[in-house]
Amino acid sequence: MLQTAVVWKGVIHEGVVLNELLYVDGDVFLGGQYLPHGTVVVAKKGTRLHEICGVEGELDLGWVQLIPAGNSCSGLPKYVGTYLEEILWFKDGKNDIIVVSEELWEKRWDEVGRFLLSTGLAYYEGWIFECQSASVLLGGDPEFEVYADGILLPAYFFPIFEGLSNSIGTDGNSAIAELRPPPSYRPEKYVESFMSLAEKVGEQGILLSVKGDTYPLGGHIHVGSYNEYVVEVLRDKVEEFISVLDDFVGRVLLPTSGPARGEYARLGAI
Structure with missing residues (x-):
C-alpha cells in the first residue's frame, strides 16, 4: 500500500x-x-x-x-x-x-x-x-591540461579529479582532467553547470588549460534525447548534423588545437 x-x-x-x-x-x-x-x-x-x-x-x-x-x-x-x-x-x-x-x-x-x-x-x-x-539535450565532457603554481602536472596528482564517471574526473588518460556537467535542454544552463564545476576546481588553486601542447585534449559535445524517436532521427541524419557543427563550431575552433591533438585535429570527428 x-x-x-x-x-x-x-x-x-x-x-x-x-x-x-x-x-x-x-x-x-x-x-x-x-x-x-x-x-x-x-x-x-x-x-x-x-x-x-x-x-x-x-x-x-x-x-x-x-x-x-x-x-x-x-x-x-x-x-x-x-x-x-x-x-x-x-x-x-x-x-x-x-x-x-x-x-x-x-x-x-x-x-x-x-x-x-x-x-x-x-x-x-x-x-x-x-x-x-522532441526536446534535444545538450551535454559534453570537455578535457583540460592541469596547471598548479605555473607547472603542468598530470590530473591524477590531484584528489579532486577522481574517476571516470564523477562530475569532476579524468579522461581514459588519467593525466587529462575532464568536467562532466549534467545535460540540459538549455545551452545557458549547461554553461552555468560547467562554470560551477570549473569554480570548484579553481578553489583548489588549479588552473584548467585548453592549450593541448602536451596532452591531446577534446572539446566533446554530446547531443541526445530521452525520446527514442528523436534519437533515431539524430542517428539517421548524423552526417548532416555533423556537417553543420563542423561549419559553425569545428572550423572556428580547429585552429586553436595544440600540437598534441595530432590525428584528432580534424573535422567530422565523432
Whole structure:
C-alpha cells in the first residue's frame, strides 16, 4: 500500500497533462499494481521507497532512500537510473514510473516538465506540443591540461579529479582532467553547470588549460534525447548534423588545437 499519499488522476499541472500524480512522504511501497504507466511521484525529503528491483542493498540518495525488494522482484518496478539530479526512473514491464523530489518539482518545474514531455509521459493540454516533446539535450565532457603554481602536472596528482564517471574526473588518460556537467535542454544552463564545476576546481588553486601542447585534449559535445524517436532521427541524419557543427563550431575552433591533438585535429570527428 501507499502510505501518506495524495493522488490526482489526469491532473493538469501548469498546462502539462499528467496521467497520475502522487505526493508521498514516509514509507512508500512501490508495488507495480498501484502505479499505472506514466505515474509521477513527488516525494518529500526523507521518503523511503520500498520494494525496488535493481538495487543491491539500501541506496540513500539524500532526499530519498531506495530499499530493495529482496529475493523476488516479479511484478515490481525496476530502478533504471537518476536523471536531472533528483528524478528517478522506474520501469515495470512496459510501464514507466517517475519519482521527483518535491524541491525539484517546485523550484525547477521548467526542467522537470521538459523531461516529462521529452519522454512522452506527459503532453500539453488540448494537443501534443511536438517541438517540446522532441526536446534535444545538450551535454559534453570537455578535457583540460592541469596547471598548479605555473607547472603542468598530470590530473591524477590531484584528489579532486577522481574517476571516470564523477562530475569532476579524468579522461581514459588519467593525466587529462575532464568536467562532466549534467545535460540540459538549455545551452545557458549547461554553461552555468560547467562554470560551477570549473569554480570548484579553481578553489583548489588549479588552473584548467585548453592549450593541448602536451596532452591531446577534446572539446566533446554530446547531443541526445530521452525520446527514442528523436534519437533515431539524430542517428539517421548524423552526417548532416555533423556537417553543420563542423561549419559553425569545428572550423572556428580547429585552429586553436595544440600540437598534441595530432590525428584528432580534424573535422567530422565523432
